Amino acid sequence: MxxxxxxxxxxxxxxxxxxxxxxxxxxxxxxRPGTGRxxxxxxxxxxxxxxxxxxxxxxxxLPNLHNGLIAAAFTAVGIVVVGKRxxxxxxxxxxxxxxxxxxxxxxxxxxxxxxxxxxxxxxGATWVAWTGVWPLALVLVLxxxxxxxxxxxxLPSPRWRVVVVVMVxxxxxxxxxxxxxxxxxxxxxxSLPHPLQLGGYQTAQRLWDVLGPASYLLLQIAWVAxxxxxxxxxxxxxxxxxxxxxxAVAMGAVAMAAGLAVFGSxxxxxxxxxxxxxxAGLAIVxxxxxxxxxxxxxxxxxxxxxxxxxxxxxxxxxxxxxxVGVTPGAxxxxxxxxxxxxxxxxxxxxxxxxxxxxxxxxxxxxxxxEALARxxxxxxxxxxxxxxxxxxxxxVADGVGAAExxxxxxxxxxxxxxxxxxxxxxxxxxxTIAPRNLASLEDGGRAHVRPIVHRGLLRGAVTLTKAPGxxxxxxxxxxLRDLVAQAGLVIDNVGLGAELRQRLHQISVQxxxxxxxxxxxxxxxxxxxxxIERDLHDGAQQRLVTLALSLRSASRHxxxxxxxxxxxxxxxxxRQLSQALAELRxxxxxxxxxxxxQEGLDAALSFLAERAPLPVRLNIHLERRPPQDxxxxxxxxxxxxxxxxxxxxxxxxxxxxAGLDGxxxxxxxxxxxxxxxxxxxxxxxxxxxxxxxxxxxxLTVHSPAGGGTKLRAEIxxx
Amino acid sequence: MRVILADxxxxxxxxxxxxxxxxxxxxxxxxxxxxxxxxxxxxDPPAVAVIxxxxxxxxxxxxxxxxxxxxxxxxxxxxxxxxxxxxTHHAMRLMTEFERGVGYLLKxxxxxxxxxxxxxxxxxxxxxxxxxxxxxxxxxxxxxxDPLTALxxxxxxVLALMAQGRSNSALSTELHLSAxxxxxxxxxxxxxxxxxxxxxxxxxxxxxxxxLRSS
Numbered sequence: 001m002x003x004x005x006x007x008x009x010x011x012x013x014x015x016x017x018x019x020x021x022x023x024x025x026x027x028x029x030x031x032r033p034g035t036g037r038x039x040x041x042x043x044x045x046x047x048x049x050x051x052x053x054x055x056x057x058x059x060x061x062l063p064n065l066h067n068g069l070i071a072a073a074f075t076a077v078g079i080v081v082v083g084k085r086x087x088x089x090x091x092x093x094x095x096x097x098x099x100x101x102x103x104x105x106x107x108x109x110x111x112x113x114x115x116x117x118x119x120x121x122x123x124g125a126t127w128v129a130w131t132g133v134w135p136l137a138l139v140l141v142l143x144x145x146x147x148x149x150x151x152x153x154x155l156p157s158p159r160w161r162v163v164v165v166v167m168v169x170x171x172x173x174x175x176x177x178x179x180x181x182x183x184x185x186x187x188x189x190x191s192l193p194h195p196l197q198l199g200g201y202q203t204a205q206r207l208w209d210v211l212g213p214a215s216y217l218l219l220q221i222a223w224v225a226x227x228x229x230x231x232x233x234x235x236x237x238x239x240x241x242x243x244x245x246x247x248a249v250a251m252g253a254v255a256m257a258a259g260l261a262v263f264g265s266x267x268x269x270x271x272x273x274x275x276x277x278x279x280a281g282l283a284i285v286x287x288x289x290x291x292x293x294x295x296x297x298x299x300x301x302x303x304x305x306x307x308x309x310x311x312x313x314x315x316x317x318x319x320x321x322x323x324v325g326v327t328p329g330a331x332x333x334x335x336x337x338x339x340x341x342x343x344x345x346x347x348x349x350x351x352x353x354x355x356x357x358x359x360x361x362x363x364x365x366x367x368x369x370e371a372l373a374r375x376x377x378x379x380x381x382x383x384x385x386x387x388x389x390x391x392x393x394x395x396v397a398d399g400v401g402a403a404e405x406x407x408x409x410x411x412x413x414x415x416x417x418x419x420x421x422x423x424x425x426x427x428x429x430x431x432t433i434a435p436r437n438l439a440s441l442e443d444g445g446r447a448h449v450r451p452i453v454h455r456g457l458l459r460g461a462v463t464l465t466k467a468p469g470x471x472x473x474x475x476x477x478x479x480l481r482d483l484v485a486q487a488g489l490v491i492d493n494v495g496l497g498a499e500l501r502q503r504l505h506q507i508s509v510q511x512x513x514x515x516x517x518x519x520x521x522x523x524x525x526x527x528x529x530x531x532i533e534r535d536l537h538d539g540a541q542q543r544l545v546t547l548a549l550s551l552r553s554a555s556r557h558x559x560x561x562x563x564x565x566x567x568x569x570x571x572x573x574x575r576q577l578s579q580a581l582a583e584l585r586x587x588x589x590x591x592x593x594x595x596x597x598q599e600g601l602d603a604a605l606s607f608l609a610e611r612a613p614l615p616v617r618l619n620i621h622l623e624r625r626p627p628q629d630x631x632x633x634x635x636x637x638x639x640x641x642x643x644x645x646x647x648x649x650x651x652x653x654x655x656x657x658a659g660l661d662g663x664x665x666x667x668x669x670x671x672x673x674x675x676x677x678x679x680x681x682x683x684x685x686x687x688x689x690x691x692x693x694x695x696x697x698x699l700t701v702h703s704p705a706g707g708g709t710k711l712r713a714e715i716x717x718x
Numbered sequence: 719m720r721v722i723l724a725d726x727x728x729x730x731x732x733x734x735x736x737x738x739x740x741x742x743x744x745x746x747x748x749x750x751x752x753x754x755x756x757x758x759x760x761x762d763p764p765a766v767a768v769i770x771x772x773x774x775x776x777x778x779x780x781x782x783x784x785x786x787x788x789x790x791x792x793x794x795x796x797x798x799x800x801x802x803x804x805x806t807h808h809a810m811r812l813m814t815e816f817e818r819g820v821g822y823l824l825k826x827x828x829x830x831x832x833x834x835x836x837x838x839x840x841x842x843x844x845x846x847x848x849x850x851x852x853x854x855x856x857x858x859x860x861x862x863x864d865p866l867t868a869l870x871x872x873x874x875x876v877l878a879l880m881a882q883g884r885s886n887s888a889l890s891t892e893l894h895l896s897a898x899x900x901x902x903x904x905x906x907x908x909x910x911x912x913x914x915x916x917x918x919x920x921x922x923x924x925x926x927x928x929x930l931r932s933s
Contacts, residue, residue: 534777541802542727548829549733556740556831574829581826585803595805598778603807606931610806610855615862653862 041082044099048075051102055109063189064112066270067105073274074098074146077281084285089153091284093146094277100139107132108188115191126195133184137174140216141167144223151241151284156230163222170215183208241283247296248279254303300357301350308349312342389419392490393462396483397421400476402464408441409452409460409491418460448472450480454488462487518694519629526592526632533592541584548577593635601631605656608639613646615653622658626665626717633691634658634667637699637713640684641669649673649709663717670710677703677711688713719842720762722747724755724784725770725800734768734828741835750774752784759788759795765842766796770825771808782811789816796841800825804852806931813846813924821847821883846883846923853881856930868910876903881926885919 052072055064075098081091111129114121122128145164149155155164178184181204182194231242256269316338389407397405407419441449441463452460462484466472472480551574558566588594589607596604602620609616625631638656645654651673658667677685685701692699697715721743725731728750735745747758751774759767767788771781785797798821799812809822821841827849828834837847857866857878869877879889889900907913913925 537772537777537802538727542730545802545825545828546727546730546733548826549730549737552829552831553733553736553740578826589803594772594803595807598772599805599807603805606807607805610859610931613860615860617862 041079041095044095045075045079048072048099048102051099051106055102055106058109058113059116061109061112062267062270064105064108065267066273067101067108069270069274070143070277071098071100071102071105073277074101077277081281081284088284090146090149090151091153093142093149093153094281097139097143097146098277100135100142104132104135104139108190111190111192126192129190129192130179130195133188133190134175134178136184136188137171137178137215137219140219141171144219147280148223148226150227150230150245150280151238156226156233160226163226167219167222170219174212174215177204177208177212181205181208183212243296244279244283245276247299248276251299252276297357301353304353304357305346305350308353309342309346312345313338316341388490390421390423392483392487393419393421394423396462396464396480396487399479399483400464400472401466401470403467405462405464407460407462407487412458415461448480450484452484452487452491454492459488459491515694515696518690519696522633522691522694523629526629529592530597533588533594536584536588536591537594541581541588544577544581544584548574548581551577592632596631596635597628600625601634601658604631604635605638605658608635608642609656612642612654614642614651616642617653617655619655619657620659622660622665624660626660626715629695630665630697630715630717633695633697633715634665634713636691637667637688637711638669640688641711644677644684645669645671645673645709648677649675651708660717661714664714665717666712666714668710668712670708672708674705675703675707675709676705677701677709719766719839720744720746720764721838722749722755722758722762722764722767724749724752724767724773724781726750726773727770730825730828737828737831737834738768738838741831741838743835743838752780755784756787756791759792763792763795766798766838768798768800768838771799771801779808782808782815785812785820786815795819796838796844797821798823798838798841798847800828804849806852806856806927809848809852810924810927810931813848813920813927818846818920819844822852823847823849824851840883840888845885845888846920848882848923848927850878850882853878853930856881856927859930865911869907873903873907873910876900877907877926880904880907880922881930883919883923 048071052068055068074094078091078094078096078098081088081094083091085091107128107130109132110122111125111132114125114129144167148160148164155161180196180198181201183205185192185194231239231246234242252269252272252275255272259265259268262268317334389409393405393407396402396407402421405421406417408415409418410416438449438451438461441447441461443463443465447463447465450462451458452462462480464480551570555567555570555574558564558570593604593607595607600622602622605618605620609618626634642654642656645651649671651671654669654671656667656669658665660666685699689699692713692715695715696718697713699711699713701709701711703709703711719742721738723731723734723738723745725734731748731750735748738745746762746764749755749758755767755769767785769781769785771779773780773784781799781801785799788795788797796819797812797816799808800823801808802825804822804824812820812822819841821837823834823837827837840847857874866874866877875893876889879892884892886897886900886904889895889904890897893900895903911929913929
């Protein structure tokens, strides 16, 4: 039960210092012992040593051996705890328990010696032995309270005080009875007489036989219940402290059982008793040690292997020997075969057992694939930066079974700690280093350091510490390499995420501006077209129509004077003028159909349908007029679509449908022609797409070769 | 016969006035916009008001709105609407809104003295007049399974003239055919196009236009 190596000692020291801030009252630690207390502790230690050593000088008596061992162990541990953690009351309880046991031990030793050497009985033997017997109940109460207060020297909650009061009362009663009558002498194999020869012994013994064991049982139940209660509520470090304690108790029980089974003697168990206070003390002083898991793990492995090897050997030598009729031990060949078989089976068995032990102790450590999958899930889920980074650290810790993982982020000039596993609530431990010397992070070889390089640049580092004695296996190393490769991506994402959001915002602002600009352009174009059409209407068309009137008038005058040649010329000019007017009408319509402004989309589409070069079926249902921009765009979409259908589709007819879907105008132009419109439309289609995009609308063209063409535009009516 | 003109294009208006005077009409007033027109009509209702559809202030369909107001205050005034271009929508609107004495022509028609004078007189008489270009466009419109192919050449001419608002007697005069022959043609057309028979001239125009437009 010694520390596995020198390094954890140092580790524990630094951790203890670090831990000063989290949860532990600093004033108690800061409090340094005065000289008086040093003297007190030293005196207690000396007293215990004198009593125990003196007791053993008188001989070794099995029924009393455990008291001596407990005395030495508790006192030693108590003094060490008091020295290391002055403010920890538990140290004082340990010391008290130890010294009390020492006194009891010495008293009994004195008695045992005197009983054994009746010829050379020590002075006042009956009285001294008496002092070793009757305080037992009180000492047990003290021991119980000590255990109940583990590890901080405080009861788990105030309601346990009631239990302690009951325990003390019980102890006092028992001790009083034991002090007055020799009710406990026989139980402790003490053959000396009781110094007080009071009457009523028979009654007292009868009562004791009933009440004694029950009271002691109650005492035990009380402290065990208290420990279980605390253990169940323990988390983190405290849970780890209890694991130490539980481990020691379990090992003691195993030793006791093994001793009784193999040697038929409780000696082994008794010798293991000091392990409990030792483990408890270790847990208090070095509770930050993470290696308890490792110790339990290895113990499980070794124990299980020992059992397996023994069983295997027995199975071969005895079982096979029986089968072939050979007496065990008589045939060396069988032994050799057994040994060989055990040797061959040893390594696979060890691995299997190790895996089981790992699962028992560490829980389900993820497989490399699981670790990577978990990381990618975290990445795809996104979330807060800190979550991502902490998630990364935890994935590394779980993946390679590290006790501690630190994640550093930065550049070649500076690295900053950003995430830890296990997580730290405070960021006071955040550190900044110049990473040119990554080796400095190795912490004297205890930590594994992996630089995070992404796109050829140092983006950070991962440092991890495994439990002492645990090495980074090749598989873990390879997983670590994969995780670190992903880490570059995570760090990049975290950094890029912020930059990206900024850019996206800019882009969306620009996009909105562009959209608005495009809409303004389209509106301005339409306005210009309307103006041109109106200028033509009020100007050129008006003048030409008037000119036609004048020409007719001139023609009539020429006819009146009988100039037939002139009449013919004027009639020819009038005919040409009519043609020019008709062409101008078409031109004006093409620029902007007046009917659209005057009467709306329905009338304008009717006009388009009337003069389309192929039959058009209209299916228009508009309960209200959309905004002018939207109407004009829809008109040009249909106009362009009809032109293209007539030119390219080869269809016998076209259907134009339009309607309002909530706040959106939709238009569909479908034909059953040869399809494949996408390739032929070219510029015209792009023009429509741009026009629609300006109004936040969109165009879909479904035109499979041979499958007709369906063009659909949707425009929001804002 | 008294006529009032309304058009914001002064030169054209003057030219039209000259032509009408030349054709024996009395132009009792000229207006540059709908409000002036209504004033003139209220003061001295004419036999016919010749109105440009597109006038200030909106340059949209002010002429049609003014015509509706005139019909409301003086139902006997004939209404002849002029436009730079003719739309079926407007034609249908006019035929639907006004029961009788209404016309819709391209401005170009004004220069044809005899034709225009005849149209004005027909409107004054309560007949309907629809521009031949519009009718030609409707008749020539591309159709699936064109029902007009069932008509003879002569029947098609009769149909076009009917759509322009001609009565049977007018058809008889124009085509130099007897009234009986015209009636036979008209019956035949109505049967072939599956139109409801036995309606008056105005209804007949509307039915034919609607048929041409929708088929």
